[in-house]
Amino acid sequence: MPLDLRSAATMAEAAGILAADRGARLISGGTLVMRDVNEGRLTDGTLVRVLDPAYRQIQASGSRIELGAGVTLAAVLAERELAVLHPAARSVGGPAIRNMATVGGNLFAETPYGDFTVALLALDAQVMVLAGYGAARAVPMEEFLAARARGEQRLVVAVHFTRPQSPADFRFKKVSRVKPKGVSILSIAVHLPGSTGRIGQARVAYGAMAATPIRARGVERALDGRALDAAAIAAARNAALEGVSPATDAVASDWYRREVLPVHLARLLAGPV
Numbered sequence: 001m002p003l004d005l006r007s008a009a010t011m012a013e014a015a016g017i018l019a020a021d022r023g024a025r026l027i028s029g030g031t032l033v034m035r036d037v038n039e040g041r042l043t044d045g046t047l048v049r050v051l052d053p054a055y056r057q058i059q060a061s062g063s064r065i066e067l068g069a070g071v072t073l074a075a076v077l078a079e080r081e082l083a084v085l086h087p088a089a090r091s092v093g094g095p096a097i098r099n100m101a102t103v104g105g106n107l108f109a110e111t112p113y114g115d116f117t118v119a120l121l122a123l124d125a126q127v128m129v130l131a132g133y134g135a136a137r138a139v140p141m142e143e144f145l146a147a148r149a150r151g152e153q154r155l156v157v158a159v160h161f162t163r164p165q166s167p168a169d170f171r172f173k174k175v176s177r178v179k180p181k182g183v184s185i186l187s188i189a190v191h192l193p194g195s196t197g198r199i200g201q202a203r204v205a206y207g208a209m210a211a212t213p214i215r216a217r218g219v220e221r222a223l224d225g226r227a228l229d230a231a232a233i234a235a236a237r238n239a240a241l242e243g244v245s246p247a248t249d250a251v252a253s254d255w256y257r258r259e260v261l262p263v264h265l266a267r268l269l270a271g272p273v
């Protein structure tokens with residue numbers, strides 16, 4: 001059977017096609033799907049694209065930010081109200097990739113890809129998923145990533161999160177060998193509410209340190225309720241490797257990733273990147 005492309009006018013229609021045909025696959029920006037097609041890994045079945053304008057909508061004027069899953073990373077970079085996400089968006093590929101790559105596709109990109117998702121995890125984003133004809137359901141990012149690791153693939157229609165109270169509360173760092181377009185050795189995102197006083201409910205996320213982006217719970221515990229001083233940063237650094245299981249790939253060995261993670265985490269916490 002040849003590869004078939006179907007266009008869905010609404011997100012509900014796309015979800016319906018995916019629910020009825022287990023072999024059907026959504027194509028968003030296509031930077032990964034088309035690579036599979038061009039390199040012969042995907043030769044038959046149905047690709048579904050979403051034409052619904054809501055799929056590409058950005059709502060960023062208030063404290064609640066919502067990004068349609070089809071929003072490209074270039075569109076994120078073009079929106080001033082999304083400055084908090086600009087370092088993470090800019091870290092993905094080069095301009096040609098960012099013009100096509102979408103927020104939704106990044107949620108499914110396998111490690112060491114998924115840099116933008118790391119930022120969304122630290123921001124405690126909710127993922128809006130649609131399983132068929134019906135209402136979309138909000139799933140916490142960690143739960144979504146666990147389901148993805150089990151191979152579940154449902155239509156993501158949007159993500160939303162609450163804007164950090166101060167831009168200084170959120171930091172993102174990607175470490176790569178080739179700049180500016182290299183693949184991640186690792187990425188780190190930290191959201192430290194109250195970072196200029198006492199930190200309340202730190203959220204720290206890593207990319208390329210496990211099969212999916214993960215929370216760094218040991219680091220979060222080390223920072224919660226403390227001022228971001230040298231002692232707190234040292235405690236965070238000591239806890240940096242708790243729960244990590246990085247892979248060895250063409251970019252770095254698991255040993256190297258473990259060696260450099262605490263160094264980059266401490267630098268990110270200590271000041272501007």
Ligand SMILES: Cc1cc2nc3c(=O)[nH]c(=O)nc-3n(C[C@H](O)[C@H](O)[C@H](O)COP(=O)(O)OP(=O)(O)OC[C@H]3O[C@@H](n4cnc5c(N)ncnc54)[C@H](O)[C@@H]3O)c2cc1C
Pocket residue numbers: 025026027028029030031032033034035069070091092093094097100101102103104105106107108109112113114115116153154155156157181182183184
């Ligand atoms: C040269 C190159 C460099 C790259 N560099 C980086 C990088 O530095 N960092 C990085 O993170 N990534 C990188 N990538 C990977 C990729 O471009 C990005 O992760 C991008 O965000 C994927 O989005 P997409 O819309 O192109 O996904 P697609 O290719 O359209 O889809 C990818 C997967 O996600 C599924 N999917 C997409 N959208 C949805 C949805 N709404 N609901 C359900 N399933 C969906 C698709 O079915 C498919 O399985 C790179 C890729 C290339 C080719």
